[in-house]
Amino acid sequence: MRFTLREVEAAARERLDPVHYDYFAGGAGDEVTLRANEAAFERLALLPHVLRGTAKPELGVTLLGGRASMPVLIAPTAFHRLADPEGERATARAAAAAETIMMVSMASTVAVGDVAAAAPGARLWFQLFIQPDMAFTEALVRRAEAAGCGALVVTADSPVFGTRGRDERNGFRDLPDGLCCENMRDGDRVREIAFSPAVSWEHLDRLREITSLPVVLKGVLHPADARAALDHGVSALFVSNHGGRQLDTAPAAVDALPEIVDAVGGAVPVLLDGGVRRGTDVLKALALGADAVAVGRPVVWGLAADGERGARRVLGLLRAEVEEALTLCGLASVRDLEPGMVRRPW
Numbered sequence: 001m002r003f004t005l006r007e008v009e010a011a012a013r014e015r016l017d018p019v020h021y022d023y024f025a026g027g028a029g030d031e032v033t034l035r036a037n038e039a040a041f042e043r044l045a046l047l048p049h050v051l052r053g054t055a056k057p058e059l060g061v062t063l064l065g066g067r068a069s070m071p072v073l074i075a076p077t078a079f080h081r082l083a084d085p086e087g088e089r090a091t092a093r094a095a096a097a098a099e100t101i102m103m104v105s106m107a108s109t110v111a112v113g114d115v116a117a118a119a120p121g122a123r124l125w126f127q128l129f130i131q132p133d134m135a136f137t138e139a140l141v142r143r144a145e146a147a148g149c150g151a152l153v154v155t156a157d158s159p160v161f162g163t164r165g166r167d168e169r170n171g172f173r174d175l176p177d178g179l180c181c182e183n184m185r186d187g188d189r190v191r192e193i194a195f196s197p198a199v200s201w202e203h204l205d206r207l208r209e210i211t212s213l214p215v216v217l218k219g220v221l222h223p224a225d226a227r228a229a230l231d232h233g234v235s236a237l238f239v240s241n242h243g244g245r246q247l248d249t250a251p252a253a254v255d256a257l258p259e260i261v262d263a264v265g266g267a268v269p270v271l272l273d274g275g276v277r278r279g280t281d282v283l284k285a286l287a288l289g290a291d292a293v294a295v296g297r298p299v300v301w302g303l304a305a306d307g308e309r310g311a312r313r314v315l316g317l318l319r320a321e322v323e324e325a326l327t328l329c330g331l332a333s334v335r336d337l338e339p340g341m342v343r344r345p346w
């Protein structure tokens, strides 16, 4: 039995090809941001209340009209079939069992329609890197709609693909034979995902014209961009530095959160990912104004350690930790978290 996310990661590391472990674990540049994401949570202290006379706390949240049984969602990560033969199908079944939302990566190794078919009842959102070829972007949107996805998560932090030293040294460039980005099929070929600095707010406007799905903008760190995003009609903001895999030395996600929350002023929900490894991390992010958080690597470690069961275990551990931490903080609901409960100890 594995009792912490760290133990799940250790088990995953033993089972994975070291090159694939490095792909999942690694970050860009000197991995400053990668380390900062977790370190920033550790530096924050939680200030509990006592003698509140509460019952079992309420963990559920409603986001973009859908309910999640806890404020922990699954961040979009690529290539799940490198971790488990069932790949994204297994992840989606774990999400359905946990009654939480899974963001399916555009770079999934199972097509989004097949992910949905494998996990009835799963709540899926589709992550999109806007392709400069808007006709193909539209084709991707139609696939996500047909699969029943409830939102588009548009990743804005990747005008180029970040340089990850571990992958360079390992020579990791392509998926093994038999695996590909299934969503990128176009007739009898599989397209490469384009990462383009030409993508702009105009593309986002055009995207909103071709679909009625709500748009979650992922990878926002600058408060001015959060305000611009509201002007462009996004339905939610997602504070993220891509798990430290894009711009190295970007701020830790939880450190960037308060300014974004302030800029958004409650107009739309705010999500966060990057470095969430404990239930107490979830409480800290929610206290600082996030409506929910997401986890990327931990779910991949669960999959690699033990397939669907491992992914379920990760979500179950986080749920139990959130519940215990809320109780120890004297709170009846995740909604009762407020900024006064988080302190920087010095």
Ligand SMILES: Cc1cc2nc3c(=O)[nH]c(=O)nc-3n(C[C@H](O)[C@H](O)[C@H](O)COP(=O)(O)O)c2cc1C
Residues within 6 Å of the ligand: 023, 024, 025, 037, 075, 076, 077, 078, 105, 106, 107, 127, 155, 218, 240, 241, 242, 243, 244, 245, 273, 274, 275, 276, 294, 295, 296, 297, 298
């Ligand atoms: C292996 C891996 C693959 C990822 N693939 C994607 C992706 O396809 N699309 C995307 O928007 N973000 C992707 N991300 C970023 C995650 O959505 C998320 O922002 C990040 O993993 C959160 O940090 P955490 O791993 O510390 O939880 C990926 C991250 C990892 C680690």
Ligand SMILES: CCCCC(=O)C(=O)O
Residues within 6 Å of the ligand: 078, 107, 193, 242, 245
């Ligand atoms: C090529 C797929 C993109 C995956 C990604 O976003 C990442 O590895 O961080």
